[in-house]
Amino acid sequence: MTVREDGFLSGISQRRGRLVxxxxxxxxxxxxxxxxxxxxxxxxxxGAEPFGYAVFESTGRLISLLTSDARTRAASGADPAALxxxxxxxxxxxxxxxxxxxxxxxxxxxxSWVGTEQVRYFTFDGRTLSVRSAPFGHPSFPGQEVIGxxxxxxxx
Numbered sequence: 001m002t003v004r005e006d007g008f009l010s011g012i013s014q015r016r017g018r019l020v021x022x023x024x025x026x027x028x029x030x031x032x033x034x035x036x037x038x039x040x041x042x043x044x045x046x047g048a049e050p051f052g053y054a055v056f057e058s059t060g061r062l063i064s065l066l067t068s069d070a071r072t073r074a075a076s077g078a079d080p081a082a083l084x085x086x087x088x089x090x091x092x093x094x095x096x097x098x099x100x101x102x103x104x105x106x107x108x109x110x111x112s113w114v115g116t117e118q119v120r121y122f123t124f125d126g127r128t129l130s131v132r133s134a135p136f137g138h139p140s141f142p143g144q145e146v147i148g149x150x151x152x153x154x155x156x
Contacts, residue, residue, distance in 0.1 A: 027152035
C-alpha cells in the first residue's frame, strides 16, 4: 500500500481508501476479553487494564503487542510459560476487505500463527477501533466457543 499525495491509497476506491488511511497510525489498547457463546461469561484475557499498541503502517505492515496488566519483571527462574501466556504479539501484511481486517502473519509470539491469515471483524467510529474474532475454542471455556474482543483508541 502506498499513500498518494491526496491522502488516499493507490489502486483502491475512494471510500475504501479513506477508511484505510484512517487506520494508519498508532493505536493504544483499551480492552481485550473473551465472551463464551453459550453461557455469556466474560473473561478479561489480559486483565482489567491491559497494555499494548498496534501500529498500522501505510506500507501495509501491522505490528501488534498486547500484554497482561499482571505481567511482572522476569526474575531468574521465572516461569517462561506464564510469561508467554500473558502476551500476544504478531506482525504481518494487513489489508481491509469489507468489514474485515486481514493480516498475513509473518512473525508471532506463537509460531503456529506464522503463515496464517488472521481475520478480524471491525467497527470504527473515527476514534475507537473495535475488533472481534470469529468464534473459536478456548481452554478457559471447555466445550464452548468464544469470541475475542479488542478495543483500540487512536493516538493523536
